Amino acid sequence: MLDLISKNWWVYLVRGILAILFGLVMFSRPGGMTAFLVWVFGIFVFVEGIFAVVASFTGRKGNPNWWAVLIQGLVGILIGVVMFSNPLMTAVLFVRLLALWAVLVGLFRIFGALSLRKEIPGEWMHIVGGIITVLFGIVVFAWPAGGVLAFAWLIGVFAVLMGVFLIGVAMRAKSAGKAVAA
Numbered sequence: 001m002l003d004l005i006s007k008n009w010w011v012y013l014v015r016g017i018l019a020i021l022f023g024l025v026m027f028s029r030p031g032g033m034t035a036f037l038v039w040v041f042g043i044f045v046f047v048e049g050i051f052a053v054v055a056s057f058t059g060r061k062g063n064p065n066w067w068a069v070l071i072q073g074l075v076g077i078l079i080g081v082v083m084f085s086n087p088l089m090t091a092v093l094f095v096r097l098l099a100l101w102a103v104l105v106g107l108f109r110i111f112g113a114l115s116l117r118k119e120i121p122g123e124w125m126h127i128v129g130g131i132i133t134v135l136f137g138i139v140v141f142a143w144p145a146g147g148v149l150a151f152a153w154l155i156g157v158f159a160v161l162m163g164v165f166l167i168g169v170a171m172r173a174k175s176a177g178k179a180v181a182a
Helices: 002-007 009-028 034-058 066-085 087-116 123-142 147-181
Strands: none
Touching: 002 009, 002 147, 009 034, 009 147, 034 066, 034 087, 034 147, 066 087, 087 123, 123 147
């Protein structure tokens, strides 16, 4: 299992870089149009979903919980497609979709980290990332009328934090792979 994760460390790195770039876009256009916010988030969730699906299939043989990552990816792709198909209608549902996505992804990250805790060092990064994601979803559910500006900043902060954690996971997985090879 560790060998599989260390071979695919770059997937976490790419996801982390994309998350940070997404966060920076949110900081640069916080007062932008709602449709822009929906499109950018839709692209982010869709691409994140594709990477999660790829990761689930490449890690299928050594991970009995590969299906959890697959479901996370499919949910992301589905939400992305819904957001692309009707951005104006989605703007109304955007807050709820965002919260739903965050809670589901966070729970899957926590579940995945708990199942890997004996095989990979630094699983706490996955757990912390999952907790941050779930808390983000709860905050979005609790204050849906916070406005696009507040959500843009909140989404930007969340994306940058998640990007940093994903890059940290990638570096730990890469170094774990080098240690296993040695």
